[in-house]
Amino acid sequence: MTGRSIITGRRKRDSTKSKVKCWIFVFSLLVLWSSAEGAGTAAGTAVSNSVTIRFQIAGSAATQTIESNTDTFVVDRVADVRIDWMDTAPVEAGPGESDRVLRFLVSNLGNGDDNVSLSYEHNTTDSFSPPPQNVRLYRDSDGDGVFDPSSDSQVSLLPLAEDANATVFIVADIPSNPDSNLSRDGIRVASSWTATAGPEDPQAVDVVVRRGEDLAEGIYRLRDYHLESYKSATIHSSDGQVHTGTRITYTIGVTLKGGAGAIHNVIVSDTIPTGTEYLPGTLTLDGTALSDAADGDAGSYDSAQRLIRVDLGTLSQSAPGETSREIAFEVKVQ
Numbered sequence: 001m002t003g004r005s006i007i008t009g010r011r012k013r014d015s016t017k018s019k020v021k022c023w024i025f026v027f028s029l030l031v032l033w034s035s036a037e038g039a040g041t042a043a044g045t046a047v048s049n050s051v052t053i054r055f056q057i058a059g060s061a062a063t064q065t066i067e068s069n070t071d072t073f074v075v076d077r078v079a080d081v082r083i084d085w086m087d088t089a090p091v092e093a094g095p096g097e098s099d100r101v102l103r104f105l106v107s108n109l110g111n112g113d114d115n116v117s118l119s120y121e122h123n124t125t126d127s128f129s130p131p132p133q134n135v136r137l138y139r140d141s142d143g144d145g146v147f148d149p150s151s152d153s154q155v156s157l158l159p160l161a162e163d164a165n166a167t168v169f170i171v172a173d174i175p176s177n178p179d180s181n182l183s184r185d186g187i188r189v190a191s192s193w194t195a196t197a198g199p200e201d202p203q204a205v206d207v208v209v210r211r212g213e214d215l216a217e218g219i220y221r222l223r224d225y226h227l228e229s230y231k232s233a234t235i236h237s238s239d240g241q242v243h244t245g246t247r248i249t250y251t252i253g254v255t256l257k258g259g260a261g262a263i264h265n266v267i268v269s270d271t272i273p274t275g276t277e278y279l280p281g282t283l284t285l286d287g288t289a290l291s292d293a294a295d296g297d298a299g300s301y302d303s304a305q306r307l308i309r310v311d312l313g314t315l316s317q318s319a320p321g322e323t324s325r326e327i328a329f330e331v332k333v334q
Helices: none
Strands: 022-037 046-049 052-056 063-067 071-074 077-085 091-093 100-108 112-122 133-139 157-160 165-173 207-211 217-222 225-236 247-258 261-271 276-278 299-302 307-317 321-333
Touching: 077 112, 091 100, 100 112, 100 157, 100 217, 112 133, 157 165, 225 261, 247 261, 247 307, 307 321
Parallel strands: 077 207, 091 217
Antiparallel strands: 022 112, 022 217, 046 071, 052 063, 077 100, 100 165, 112 157, 133 165, 225 247, 247 321, 261 307, 276 321, 299 307
C-alpha cells in the first residue's frame, strides 16, 4: 500500500529452564487494529506548524509580516503489545492433576484500541510428554488475580484499550503418566499479525509496529512427589455373590509417593452407591472408628446427601518413600 511503512520486530526473552522438568507454554498473538482510538493523540491526526516573522524596513516605522510555509505531519498508528509471565516461580504440578494455572499479563502499549488474538503451544523438545490435556485460556474477568471458572471468561480474542492490560490464565490438566526427560533445544513459536489503518486515510497514516507479536514462557515443574488413591470392595456372602442383604466393605487408600514433601487439606468424599444403604458406625480411619456425626473427629456421614467425608489434613514425609492412610466403611445391598 503506497504511503505506508511497516516495521516489524520481536523481543527475545531469557529462559531459566535448567534443572527443571516442565511444560513450556508460549503465548503468541495476532494483532488486529480496531476503528476506535485511545486517549493519546489519535492516529491520522494532522500536526501542523508555521512560522510568523515580523520586521521593519530601515527608515520606516511600519511593521511588516511574512509567513513561512506550513509544515504538516500525520501521527502514526503504533502497534505495541506486550506479554509477561506473572508467576514468581515455576508452578508445581503432579501427575494427573487438573486445572493447573499459569498467569500472564497482556498489555496494549500502542496508541489505539486493539484486539489481541491469543494462542499457545508447548515446546515438544523441552518438556515432559505426552502434551497437556484440556488446555484453555481465560481472562481474569473479576480482576482478583485468582482463576475461578465461575467468574472468569474463556477467551481467544482479547479486546484491549490503549494503555490497558489484562491478566490471562492458561489452564491445563497434567497427564497421569508424564515422561520427565529434559532437553534444552529452545522454544518453537508460531505467530503472525496483520494491520489495517482503520478510519484514517490509508495513504497518509503509517503503521509502525514496535511489537506486532510477543511471547512469554510459563513453566510447570513436575514435582517428585504425588498423591495416589485406590478403592476396593470386599463382598461378605457365603457364595461370594451379591444378593439383597449382602454386606460390602469398601476400602479407600490414599498414598503420598515419591520424594520429601507435603500435600495439605486432603479431604476424601465418597457417595454411597445407589441400591445400597450405609451401615451406621462402620466408618474407620487406619482401623480406628470414626463417628458418623460431624463432630470433633475426622469423619462424618451425611444421610441427606448419602455422603461419606473424611478429612485427612496434611500428608507429609521428610524423605523419599510412601505415606498412606486407609478409610473403610460398610454398606448393605437393599
